Amino acid sequence: MNRFQVEVRVKPRRGLLDPQGKATHLALESLGYAETKEVRVGKVLDLEIEAVDAGTAQERAEEMCRKLLANPVTEDFLVSVLGEVAG
Amino acid sequence: MKVAVVTFPGSNCDYDCYKALQLFPEFTPEFRWHREQDLGGVDAVFLPGGFSYGDYLRPGAIARFSPIMESVSAFARAGGPVIGICNGFQVLCESGLLPGALLRNESLHFRNREVHIRVETNRSPFTLAYEEGAILRVHIAHGDGNFHADRETLAELEGEARIAFRYVTPEGGLGAGSNPNGSAHNIAGIVNAERNVLGMMPHPERSVEALLGPTDGRGVFESLELHLSGSHAPLVHAATEAAPRD
Numbered sequence: 001m002n003r004f005q006v007e008v009r010v011k012p013r014r015g016l017l018d019p020q021g022k023a024t025h026l027a028l029e030s031l032g033y034a035e036t037k038e039v040r041v042g043k044v045l046d047l048e049i050e051a052v053d054a055g056t057a058q059e060r061a062e063e064m065c066r067k068l069l070a071n072p073v074t075e076d077f078l079v080s081v082l083g084e085v086a087g
Numbered sequence: 088m089k090v091a092v093v094t095f096p097g098s099n100c101d102y103d104c105y106k107a108l109q110l111f112p113e114f115t116p117e118f119r120w121h122r123e124q125d126l127g128g129v130d131a132v133f134l135p136g137g138f139s140y141g142d143y144l145r146p147g148a149i150a151r152f153s154p155i156m157e158s159v160s161a162f163a164r165a166g167g168p169v170i171g172i173c174n175g176f177q178v179l180c181e182s183g184l185l186p187g188a189l190l191r192n193e194s195l196h197f198r199n200r201e202v203h204i205r206v207e208t209n210r211s212p213f214t215l216a217y218e219e220g221a222i223l224r225v226h227i228a229h230g231d232g233n234f235h236a237d238r239e240t241l242a243e244l245e246g247e248a249r250i251a252f253r254y255v256t257p258e259g260g261l262g263a264g265s266n267p268n269g270s271a272h273n274i275a276g277i278v279n280a281e282r283n284v285l286g287m288m289p290h291p292e293r294s295v296e297a298l299l300g301p302t303d304g305r306g307v308f309e310s311l312e313l314h315l316s317g318s319h320a321p322l323v324h325a326a327t328e329a330a331p332r333d
Contacts, residue, residue, distance in 0.1 A: 016190075016235065017193065017233075019193055023195055073187060073188040
């Protein structure tokens with residue numbers, strides 16, 4: 001078994017109202033960052049997953065997303081296997 | 088009539104539900120801890136408000152995998168009456184017993200206030216004692232009550248008269264100021280297709296004693312009492328009678 005560093009990014013679905021993103025966008029504008037055209041606030045989960053290979057780690061993490069980590073009604077997710085954890 | 092009130096770690100309206108149920112002599116409320124596997128022989132289930140598991144990840148997301156929820160799902164799928172209030176509504180959506188999801192309030196503010204809601208359907212075990220169109224004064228207290236569902240689901244909820252309650256102005260309209268959280272179609276509560284599961288953000292259990300304000304929430308409990316005593320036409324019958332779908 002190897003241990004993989006896996007990053008899960010969960011974002012509000014495109015087109016879905018994101019009040020946190022909107023509020024952050026307004027705050028950036030009021031600080032003078034007028035070039036900001038869109039802000040979406042999501043979350044990042046860092047997982048360490050034991051698996052035989054990177055593909056299996058990826059599959060397992062995607063399954064976790066479908067089951068628990070993301071809500072399919074409101075959120076999209078992206079799983080990236082960043083590499084193996086040393087040791 | 089035995090009624091289970093489920094307590095998750097972080098539930099804080101479980102005692103309110105328990106006390107409200109006690110006001111009705113027909114009910115014998117019993118707490119069920121989230122770790123219990125079995126609901127036991129109960130006639131109805133309350134999922135109370137609060138912040139189960141600290142609302143970590145998403146409100147209701149972790150509670151739905153509590154051991155007790157398997158038993159609650161089986162009870163619901165067998166037609167048993169289940170109501171989720173506030174966080175309980177979020178748990179029902181996360182568990183798939185109700186469609187849609189509850190997002191952060193559009194204002195980003197936690198809203199703790201009295202609101203007006205309109206009874207949209209009395210074809211459910213928790214609303215049958217109300218007259219359709221009745222306007223109720225009830226309390227809300229939530230940060231994530233903004234109901235969201237895709238267009239097809241909303242059309243289905245509308246078409247099948249599955250919106251139980253809608254936020255309205257004191258006069259009963261849907262105009263400015265009626266919607267406290269940005270909910271799609273001013274939705275405050277919905278029922279499942281079989282109509283035995285109801286989720287709502289407002290707290291009927293907080294509006295049952297005149298000493299504390301309006302008592303318009305009593306109808307939810309009176310409805311359940313009527314439903315369980317069998318003194319009302321069965322829901323399945325009522326549901327097939329209406330349902331203008333094509």
